[in-house]
Amino acid sequence: MAIRRILTADEPILRERAKRVSSFDASLHRLLDDMLETMRDAPGVGLAANQIGVPLQVAVIEVDDRVTELVNPQVVKGSGEQLDWEGCLSIPGYVAEVTRHVKVTVKARDRHGREFRVKGAELFSRALQHEIDHLNGTLYIDSLDSLEELVRVSEAQEEVTEEAAAGI
Secondary structure, X not given: OOOOOOOOOOOHHHHOXXXXXXXXXXXXXXXXXXXXXXXXXXXXXXXXHHHHOOOEOEEEEEEOOEEEEEEEEEEEEEEOOEEEEEEEOOEEEEEEEEEEOOEEEEEEEOOOOOEEEEEEEHHHHHHHHHHHHHHOOOOHHHHOOOHHHOEEHHXXXXXXXXXXXXXX
């Protein structure tokens, strides 16, 4: 396993739709392992492959000590709305309030190519939506009316959860 460099928002690959994975081999397994190690080192709650320069539809999330690996993920159902603080490892040091679904159902494949569905609520739901947005070339700042809505983490410590400050 290796810790990879996390790209920042000015990198063009973050604005491109990632390619679907068709080969579930050792190189995909290494990528998933590297992504988990990189995310934990950052530290963060989630990481998409394009954030480390790999244009594939692959993401990892760790919420409540539960690791979820997603290959070719799609949101198939969403309900409710929640406004909460959100950060991103590709936009370090800043957070903003973003509206997301409270609950989502995601269809994806695991590292061996087996299809599965996962349901998420609250932070896990937010992380699923955030990472899938990354794979579609969208950053959370795209939902803001203005970049002036971004708040430095140091200025928002009272209101921001530890997870949001760490980055999704």
